[in-house]
Amino acid sequence: MATTDKSPGEESLARLPRDAVGTVQSEFAGEIVLPSNGAYDEARRIWNGMIDRYPAIIAQCAGVADVVAAVDFAREHELPVAVRGGGHNVAGTAVTDGGLVIDLSNMRSVRVDRETETVRVEGGATLGDVDRETQLFGLATALGAVSETGVAGLTLNGGYGHLSRQYGLAADNLVSVDVVTADGEVRTASADRNADLFWALRGGGGAFGVVTSFEFALHEVGPDVETLFSWYTGDDAATAVDRYREWVETAPRDAGVLMFAAHVPELEEFPESVWGDPAVAFLGSSRGDRADVDHVFESLRAGLTPVADFSRPMAFTDLQSMLDEDYPDGLRYYWKSIYVTAITDDLVDVVLQCNESAPSALSTVDIWHLDGAVAEVPQDETAFWHRDKPYMVTFEANWEDPANDDVNVTWAREGIADVQALPVASGRYGNFPGLNEDPGKMLYGENYDRLVDVKSTYDPSNLFRGNGAIVPNAAD
Ligand SMILES: Cc1cc2nc3c(=O)[nH]c(=O)nc-3n(C[C@H](O)[C@H](O)[C@H](O)COP(=O)(O)OP(=O)(O)OC[C@H]3O[C@@H](n4cnc5c(N)ncnc54)[C@H](O)[C@@H]3O)c2cc1C
Incomplete structure (x- = not known):
């Protein structure tokens, strides 16, 4: 002050x-x-x-x-x-x-159009708001994995979740967007109208105006999906990593698993004997035919003994909200991501070592498996650039005490630097941006210059700073 x-x-x-x-x-x-x-x-x-x-x-x-x-x-x-x-x-x-x-947090209305299989979502809605309405009709769009997250920020920067390998990024599911630009005009952006703006809004972040509503395509999902959520420690954790590396090579598109390194939480659902131990966990889902579903995760789990296993068929809305309580409002967070082209031995070493050295037992290091429908969209078709990397590594620093801010932020930054030093690593994801310290080209790759052009057209005085990475030509 x-x-x-x-x-x-x-x-x-x-x-x-x-x-x-x-x-x-x-x-x-x-x-x-x-x-x-x-x-x-x-x-x-x-x-x-x-x-x-x-x-x-x-x-x-x-x-x-x-x-x-x-x-x-x-x-x-x-x-x-x-x-x-x-x-x-x-x-x-x-x-x-x-x-x-x-x-926009009071603008959360969601309206499903069953004829066109689309949903109109106001700019302040959360993922939970959308899933609740769309699942009434057995439908869903591809959003993220925690129901309290905002649709707007998630979608404008891309948006990965349980459905991404099958249906692409949240941004890939956009049909149209209503946006108030810096001149106060209300514009609709779609493939046919203001196509340059529509291109930029699908991955370029919040730098182009205020989105008042999004229109998404819907897909048949659920109501139940097969959920995988199992935890491993000791030798089983090491084997779990190997299994994961094999499994992702042939994973079906209608299944996705995120693997993370963590510490066993001190909760009654976990045996007290392993509380606080370093662990590896799988979190995923499969939506294939019922007959196939039992086999989808078989090779991933074979011969492993979990210390806790919450896997079961569950409502898609439950899957989407099962992590909510792990990320309460008001805790301290610093999250940052980097893409990798392969899960090499060196990468696994960094992930496991960083987990062991984490200053907070609440922190995790995550490996997201992307690919599938995300990779099938050409890199210049939308502003979202990093489609060609099948994996993303995220350092999630989560802690309670303000006195520990520096040590936790430093842990995540050093972890990212260690991954960055590997030949398989590059880029950054706009939705896990740390404190926005990275340059635009790291986020937007070869789409960066075109983003600056669109920004210069619609927001020449840089009213909407977004993450600060896209500055119009005329502004300093
Ligand atoms: C608990 C948790 C879980 C997450 N899980 C995932 C996940 O599974 N997959 C994933 O991809 N990401 C995930 N994220 C990251 C998430 O996508 C980003 O944090 C995202 O920015 C959140 O959007 P928001 O609307 O809540 O953000 P806000 O903090 O409200 O907004 C962030 C920025 O987005 C822009 N913005 C927001 N609303 C609008 C609007 N209506 N019009 C124009 N610009 C706008 C603005 O620039 C704004 O400053 C998660 C984040 C959290 C906290």
């Missing part, structure tokens, strides 16, 4: 013309939350407890007209803008010091 007793939000607010806030308040259907308001502290809080920022205004929008009013206000008064969807971005870009937060 500044040397005056004012927060950055209060300072910025004091610089605005006298009647400005009152004017926008009078035409706003939602709530305008100011630093003096009792709801302010709750409204500025996001999922990651590391982030503690003080905006001048939080505009809790009730609809598209509110979004337009908020965008116009920010542009006219040159306020920094943050857009909040589900508030789950680890870098905390949903909130900004001294600026205006365009908060």
